[in-house]
Amino acid sequence: MISFNKISKQYGRQVLFVDASFQLNPGEKVGLVGPNGAGKTTLFRMIVGEEAPDEGDVSVPKKLTIGYFRQDVEEMSGRSVLDEAIAGSGRVGDLHHELEELQHALADPAKADDMDRILARFGEVQEEYEHLGGYALESQAREVLHGLGFKDDRNNDERIDGDVGALSGGWKMRVAMARVLLGRPDVLLMDEPTNHLDIESIIWLEAFLKSLPGALLMTSHDRDFMNRIVTRIAEIDGGEITTYSGNYDFYERERAIREANREAAYTRQQAMLAKEQRFIERFAAHAAKAAQVQSRVKALEKIEKIELPKKRRVVDFDFRQPPRSGDQVAVLEDLTKVYGRHVIHDGLSLTIRRGERWCVMGRNGAGKTTLLRMVSGVLAPDRGSVRLGASLKLGYFAQQALDLLSPDLTVWQQIEKDFPLESTGVLRNLLGAFQFSGDDVEKKVKSLSGGEKTRLVMARMLLDPPNFLVLDEPTNHLDLATKEMLVRALGNFEGTMLFVSHDRAFLRGLSNRVLELGGESGTEREPHVYPGSYVEYVERTGHEAPGVHA
Numbered sequence: 001m002i003s004f005n006k007i008s009k010q011y012g013r014q015v016l017f018v019d020a021s022f023q024l025n026p027g028e029k030v031g032l033v034g035p036n037g038a039g040k041t042t043l044f045r046m047i048v049g050e051e052a053p054d055e056g057d058v059s060v061p062k063k064l065t066i067g068y069f070r071q072d073v074e075e076m077s078g079r080s081v082l083d084e085a086i087a088g089s090g091r092v093g094d095l096h097h098e099l100e101e102l103q104h105a106l107a108d109p110a111k112a113d114d115m116d117r118i119l120a121r122f123g124e125v126q127e128e129y130e131h132l133g134g135y136a137l138e139s140q141a142r143e144v145l146h147g148l149g150f151k152d153d154r155n156n157d158e159r160i161d162g163d164v165g166a167l168s169g170g171w172k173m174r175v176a177m178a179r180v181l182l183g184r185p186d187v188l189l190m191d192e193p194t195n196h197l198d199i200e201s202i203i204w205l206e207a208f209l210k211s212l213p214g215a216l217l218m219t220s221h222d223r224d225f226m227n228r229i230v231t232r233i234a235e236i237d238g239g240e241i242t243t244y245s246g247n248y249d250f251y252e253r254e255r256a257i258r259e260a261n262r263e264a265a266y267t268r269q270q271a272m273l274a275k276e277q278r279f280i281e282r283f284a285a286h287a288a289k290a291a292q293v294q295s296r297v298k299a300l301e302k303i304e305k306i307e308l309p310k311k312r313r314v315v316d317f318d319f320r321q322p323p324r325s326g327d328q329v330a331v332l333e334d335l336t337k338v339y340g341r342h343v344i345h346d347g348l349s350l351t352i353r354r355g356e357r358w359c360v361m362g363r364n365g366a367g368k369t370t371l372l373r374m375v376s377g378v379l380a381p382d383r384g385s386v387r388l389g390a391s392l393k394l395g396y397f398a399q400q401a402l403d404l405l406s407p408d409l410t411v412w413q414q415i416e417k418d419f420p421l422e423s424t425g426v427l428r429n430l431l432g433a434f435q436f437s438g439d440d441v442e443k444k445v446k447s448l449s450g451g452e453k454t455r456l457v458m459a460r461m462l463l464d465p466p467n468f469l470v471l472d473e474p475t476n477h478l479d480l481a482t483k484e485m486l487v488r489a490l491g492n493f494e495g496t497m498l499f500v501s502h503d504r505a506f507l508r509g510l511s512n513r514v515l516e517l518g519g520e521s522g523t524e525r526e527p528h529v530y531p532g533s534y535v536e537y538v539e540r541t542g543h544e545a546p547g548v549h550a
Helices: 040-047 081-086 090-106 109-131 134-147 169-182 199-211 223-229 248-283 287-302 368-375 399-404 411-418 424-433 438-442 450-463 480-491 504-510 534-541
Strands: 002-011 014-024 029-033 055-059 066-069 187-191 215-219 232-237 240-244 328-339 342-353 357-361 383-388 394-397 468-472 496-500 513-516 528-530 543-545
Touching: 002 040, 014 055, 014 232, 014 240, 029 040, 029 223, 029 248, 040 066, 040 187, 040 215, 066 169, 081 090, 081 134, 081 169, 090 109, 090 134, 109 134, 134 169, 134 199, 169 187, 199 223, 199 543, 215 223, 223 248, 223 504, 232 248, 240 248, 248 287, 328 368, 342 368, 342 383, 342 496, 357 368, 357 504, 368 468, 368 496, 394 450, 399 450, 411 424, 411 438, 411 450, 424 438, 424 450, 450 480, 480 504, 496 504, 504 534, 513 534, 528 534, 534 543
Parallel strands: 029 215, 029 232, 066 187, 187 215, 357 496, 357 513, 394 468, 468 496
Antiparallel strands: 002 014, 002 055, 232 240, 328 342, 328 383, 513 528
C-alpha cells in the first residue's frame, strides 16, 4: 500500500535515513519506534507529502485517504466543538457545513430572490449527504467526543456544544484527534496520541483503534497502549528501518536476542581477523609464502565487517533517600470545593501515612488535580482543612512547575544554579539519567520541548528529594526509557507519594493505595478507598479506570 524504497534523507550533517526500505500493508497496525531525532516525524511528513526523500521513492496510491494526527494543533475558533470535529470527516464534513449554511440562507428574507437556486442546491447537497451516511455523522461525532472526555453538560467547560476557541491547548488536541478519527481514513498516522489524554480516554481510544479496518502507523510512549494495538514494530535507528513481527514487548525481547547474536558474531569475526592478520605479519617477508599472504590479504579486503550494535544507554541514578517524616503525613478533613454550580469535592476526608503511595483515580471533572493542589497548598478549600505532619518536606510537580525554570539559562546553568555545592560528576550523572547528555546540556531552557522540560524539573526535584511527593501526571511527554528509569528510581523511594497518572506501568509499579474519586452527580460522588495496589484495584473492580470496563 504505502512503500518506502531505498530512501535517504539528511538535514545538514544529521543523517536520518540511508537506503532505508519499509512497507505499510492494508489493515496493518504498526508501532513506529526509535530514539529522539531518529526521523519518526519525518517519515510521517514524507507519507503526507510535506517532505520528500533526498534519494529513493515514497509510493502512496492516489486514491488512498490519509488522516494525520500531529502534536502541533492549529488554531481553532468560531465553531462549536461538535462542528469542528465534523469538519475533518472529508467530503461528508464539507457537505454537513454546506447544509448548515443553506439552511441559514433559506431562513434569510434578504435572499428571497435567490430562493429557487438555494432550494435546488439544498436538494442536491442533502441527497449526496444522505447517500454518504451524513445523518449518522453527528451521533458518531458525539460518540467519539464522549470517548475523548467531552460532556453534554452545559455547566461543563469541556462541553460538546461549547465554543472550541475557549478550550485549552490540551482539549483542542482532543478535538483535532476526533476530527481525524471521524474521517475513518484508509491510513491513520498518529504521533503520540496519548500525550494529552487521561486513562479513561486512552482505554476508549485503544478499543476504537483496534476496531478500525484501516491501517495504522503510530508513535507512542505508552507501553500498554502500544502492546494492545500494534502487531508489528518498525524501528528507525542509525539510518535504517528494521521491522519486528509482534507487539512492543516482543520487539524488546527480539531486539535483545538480535543484539546478543550480533555481538557474538562480531567477537568471532574479530578473533578470525586477528588470526589472519598475525599470519600475514609473520610471513610477509617469506618468499615461499608470498602467494598465500597475498591471497589472505585479498580475502580480508572482501570480508564485510560486522559492526557492534549501538547500545541504547539508559543511566540509572542512585537517588538519595529523603529525611524521615512523622507517621501522619497529611490529614484531610471534610474537604469541600465548588466552582460555580459545579461541586468538585463534598466533605472528603482521608489520612495519608508515611510510606503510603496513593494513586488518585477518577473520571474527568472528578477533581483529581484539584485535590492535589489543595494538599500541596496551591489551592485553598472552600471548607475543611489539610493538616500536614511533622518534619515534612513537600515536593509538588504539575505542568505549571515547568514555568519555574529560568528560560535564558542552559540546562547545565540551571542545574548548577540549583545545586551550587554539588560536584560536576554528580550533576552530569543526574542529567544523564534524564537523557541529557553531550550537547543537550548546552540547550537553552526556552528552546526545550515539553518532554525535556518535564525531565529537567523531575531531575531537580529528585536530586534533593522531598519526603512527600505530590505528582500530577509526571510522565506526560516522557519517553519510555525515562519513564521506566523513573519507576525504578521511585520504587526505592522511602518517602510518601500522592499522584495522578494516566500511565498504567507507572500506576502498577508504584501504588500501594488507591483513592477512586466519584462521578459528577448523585450517589456516584462518594469517594472509594482501596487499601491495596493498583493491580489489586483492577482485580477487585474488574476495570482499569472508573467507569471503563476491561
